[in-house]
Amino acid sequence: MTTKSIMIVGVGGQGTLLTSRILGGITQEAGYDVKLSEVHGMAQRGGSVVTFVRYGEKVAEPIVEEGQADVLIAFERLEALRYAHFLKKDGVMVINDWRIDPITVVTGAAQYPENIIENLSGKYKVYTVNAMEEAIRLGNAKAFNVIVLGLAARHMDFTREDWLTIIEKTVPEKTIEINQKAFLLGYEG
Numbered sequence: 001m002t003t004k005s006i007m008i009v010g011v012g013g014q015g016t017l018l019t020s021r022i023l024g025g026i027t028q029e030a031g032y033d034v035k036l037s038e039v040h041g042m043a044q045r046g047g048s049v050v051t052f053v054r055y056g057e058k059v060a061e062p063i064v065e066e067g068q069a070d071v072l073i074a075f076e077r078l079e080a081l082r083y084a085h086f087l088k089k090d091g092v093m094v095i096n097d098w099r100i101d102p103i104t105v106v107t108g109a110a111q112y113p114e115n116i117i118e119n120l121s122g123k124y125k126v127y128t129v130n131a132m133e134e135a136i137r138l139g140n141a142k143a144f145n146v147i148v149l150g151l152a153a154r155h156m157d158f159t160r161e162d163w164l165t166i167i168e169k170t171v172p173e174k175t176i177e178i179n180q181k182a183f184l185l186g187y188e189g
Helices: 016-029 077-086 116-121 131-138 141-153 160-170 173-188
Strands: 004-011 033-039 048-056 069-074 087-096 125-129
Touching (some): 004 077, 069 077, 069 141, 077 087, 087 141, 116 125, 125 141, 131 173, 141 173
Parallel strands (some): 087 125
Antiparallel strands (some): 033 048
């Protein structure tokens, strides 16, 4: 197997680190060599958070180079646009159709780009979900990231049961049920 590269992008507090731990866990359980890397930036102030998960028979380095990501998971539209150039030509982009204005937009120094998903869909294979709305309907807005992961999991080589097991092992015990429901919402969507 060649090395697979997954990139998770979002804004501080959106669960990118938990998502990377779930991905790292499922690939490790499957017997792969796994490397994870996190770039926090100004995460605590609502800035970008980027995590890389690379797995395969032997992985030399954790960083995903531009044009090398097999799957790009974006928890916010602008983050998808910001990191789209990391996706391979035949890669898959999974986007949470949600908007969070960066400080430059809030202060009026910049404008939030229009038609992000439409523009990205013209260049890449894009799948979207409004995971925040789905998570609110489910009863826990914090579970939106696992809904997005469920949609992305359709484009990875692990079974539904493997995902549910690793979620159970990774998330806090009191959140297992809601996270498994959230995952299935995205996976079976």
